[in-house]
Amino acid sequence: SNKTFTMIKPDATAKGHTGAILDQIIKAGFSIKAMKWTRLTTAQAGEFYAVHKERPFYGELVAFMSSGPIVAAILEKDNAVADFRTLIGATDPAKAEEGTIRKNFASSVGENAVHGSDSDENAAIEGSFFFSGLERF
Numbered sequence: 001s002n003k004t005f006t007m008i009k010p011d012a013t014a015k016g017h018t019g020a021i022l023d024q025i026i027k028a029g030f031s032i033k034a035m036k037w038t039r040l041t042t043a044q045a046g047e048f049y050a051v052h053k054e055r056p057f058y059g060e061l062v063a064f065m066s067s068g069p070i071v072a073a074i075l076e077k078d079n080a081v082a083d084f085r086t087l088i089g090a091t092d093p094a095k096a097e098e099g100t101i102r103k104n105f106a107s108s109v110g111e112n113a114v115h116g117s118d119s120d121e122n123a124a125i126e127g128s129f130f131f132s133g134l135e136r137f
């Protein structure tokens with residue numbers, strides 16, 4: 001597929017990095033197909049991250065992701081999922097390549113600035129979580 005899904009996480013919106021992150025995403029060749037500024041309730045964050053329910057950091061992750069505003073977006077580019085994971089860098093910013101979004105803007109493995117879908121299937125599921133058919137043009 002040529003689509004992926006991203007969120008700019010609460011650490012990055014709180015620090016005022018939203019514009020710089022979107023600029024880096026667009027300059028890397030992604031086009032924005034849908035986008036919203038919103039905030040997740042703890043229940044919504046828990047549902048979004050339900051696949052991680054058994055992980056030790058699940059409670060922390062849900063609390064963090066509902067702690068402030070996020071930007072959710074559907075992005076389009078050839079090879080979108082893989083290319084976006086390359087653009088954002090490793091989950092832990094300390095291990096992320098120079099120039100990646102997480103290297104540039106993330107502070108820790110938990111508060112790591114951005115989300116990027118890990119498969120075409122999850123990109124579709126995650127996009128549908130935030131956007132109706134009419135909003136995904």
Ligand code: ATP
Nearest residue numbers: 057060061090091109110111112114115116117118
């Ligand atoms: P994402 O799915 O957000 O793109 P990822 O695929 O790089 O991240 P996962 O291992 O799927 O990483 O973890 C999902 C999210 O859970 C991470 O982005 C991070 O916010 C949080 N997380 C992962 N590991 C930890 C940890 N050890 N402590 C706290 N939070 C963590």
